Amino acid sequence: MTDASSPTAFQRLWLSETIRLREEHAGPLEDAEANRLARAEHGDLATRIQQRALLLARRDGQWQALLHWLQGARLAGLLLALLALFSGAGLAFAALGDGRQPVNVFWALGSLLGLDLLMLFGWLIGLLLTRDHPGALGRLWLWLSDKLARDASTAHLAPALLLMLQRQRLTRWGLGLLSNGLWTLAMLAALGTALLLLATRRYGFVWETTILGGDSFIAMTQAIGALPALLGFSLPDVALIRASGDAAIASEVARQSWAGWLVGVLLVYGLLPRLLLTLLCLWRWLSGKAALRLALDLPGYDLLRQRLQPDSERLGVCDLAPATLHQPQAGANPQAGCGALLLGLELDERRSWPPLQLPSGVADAGVVDSREQRRQLLEQLTRFPPERLVIACDPQRSPDRGSLALLGELARCAAATRIWLLSPAPGASLDSARLADWHQALDRLGLQHGDSAPLNWLESGHD
Structure with missing residues (x-):
């Protein structure tokens, strides 16, 4: 059987056509991460379309x-x-x-x-x-x-x-x-x-x-x-x-x-x-x-031109919601990363950041709140993946689908990832039911998590 990590040129074209037909019948897929990774290929439009199709096919099972x-x-x-x-x-x-x-x-x-x-x-x-x-x-x-x-x-x-x-x-x-x-x-x-x-x-x-x-x-x-x-x-x-x-x-x-x-x-x-x-x-x-090539004049491929070779980056809703949503998934970047990174995800403004004195060699990515901050961070981590990544989350917030999908994307940008569930902010109480929801959601994602700061692991790679 062909190695799952190395499709042939013919198979890439085949997957591209399969994804095009699937989107033509079922509507646009959730492809923000696939588009971002395809843009990082720095190839022509056909190469980026094929890379996007391969990423979506691996995610959704077509490969x-x-x-x-x-x-x-x-x-x-x-x-x-x-x-x-x-x-x-x-x-x-x-x-x-x-x-x-x-x-x-x-x-x-x-x-x-x-x-x-x-x-x-x-x-x-x-x-x-x-x-x-x-x-x-x-x-x-x-x-x-x-x-x-x-x-x-x-x-x-x-x-x-x-x-x-x-x-x-x-x-x-x-x-x-x-x-x-x-x-x-x-x-x-x-x-x-x-x-x-x-x-x-x-x-x-x-x-x-x-x-x-x-x-x-x-x-x-x-x-x-x-x-x-x-x-x-x-x-x-x-x-x-x-x-x-x-x-x-x-x-x-x-x-x-x-x-x-x-x-x-x-x-x-x-x-x-x-x-x-x-x-x-x-x-x-x-x-x-x-001699096979992608038919880039087809409407399905022409719609991808602006997303994969944009004249300028656009914010806001680009496509209608897909008919069926894929389940968020975590993972790890197979490429060897470099350095360690700590970041906070949608934290309360009353929290001071960073909450602790960071060891030497650990970079602070700040607190990510807006869509633009997420996009910039993902673009940076795609180009320069860290070896170790710790994401601090506030367990008082609900683990909604968007946050879990972002955690999965961030985890796939690093060689190893841990989730730090912070203690309640001053004057706030911890909802045990919501904390249990976080544990279940992170377990489904396959991400290691805990309520204590994993700074030793972040600095040295072990506890």
Whole structure:
């Protein structure tokens, strides 16, 4: 499985399209933190859109769902490959039988190549005359992939993939690679099984007709066998073909001549065209995939331009509230931080700050109250993450959703974070129920907390 921390360029484009479709159907997502981190990438708009999509996908489960979908797609491809192999072997058994009865050469040829050539012509007509469409095998593979993924977050993944590929006309080549690859396996299995049967059983060959003349079969046999004969396969002569119309000839030369003709025709008209088309589809798929880019003119991406490449920073409400809110989450910055930082979050003005003499090496970020102060602090911590961060909170205030979301964002900017629940301000009493709410909320976030000043930890990294 692909490493969850390093998506490929194709997967980044896929996630961007998935998030765009999700926002198109469910409304804008809560993306303040993702936009801030994407702006810190200092790349072009497409790079920032992809980084934003990756952050939102990791937060809301689409990235893990994509990995599950890819697992299901590989398993679905394996099941179809096994089906193709068994089907090819079955075609050979049906065409040659058990050797007790003579093999009707044209009936065997129809059994081996009839369905393959019919599906091949249908695919070529679809390639020339119609727009990109999944086709029967493509729809079956997509359906199996969704069923085997078993993840509710995969709802937009398959539609996003098809839309992204259709813009570059890649659907026909990707699913053509799947279809022709499966038929190549089927023809390979049919050829191998036919060779095995011909090597281990004795077959006689005849042709039969009621309304056609023998000359027609002679001409048809030689015309079909002309191209394989150029590759060294045997071609029955006129006398042998005419004699085989009466009964199966018992001579070894006759059996070997008909067997070589049948194998050559199967190779040249069954296996080789499918193999060449598979290689063609693979080449077009790889070259087209390398040329994939985000369609920045789409409305969903155009709306992100001002947020990810702003001419000037704007305050206030930028988007409507999303239909569903994500649960606040904490975490830690995987990059090694530097230094220690103490800050207060929405503290009572009657409190003096900082409340204690800070040790050397510990910086004071002051008290954060306004939206602008939050934005500036998050921008600074994104560029210069601290190694240790202590956030002082007033447990007399309710642990509302906005404060908990901010705590989670701040924690993800530092290598390690602790919450300091301050004692009541002078003249105030502590509400035990509200303090219990803080404990429960911080436990859900996974943040370590306490009511004593963790200054020793802040200064030295241990208690």
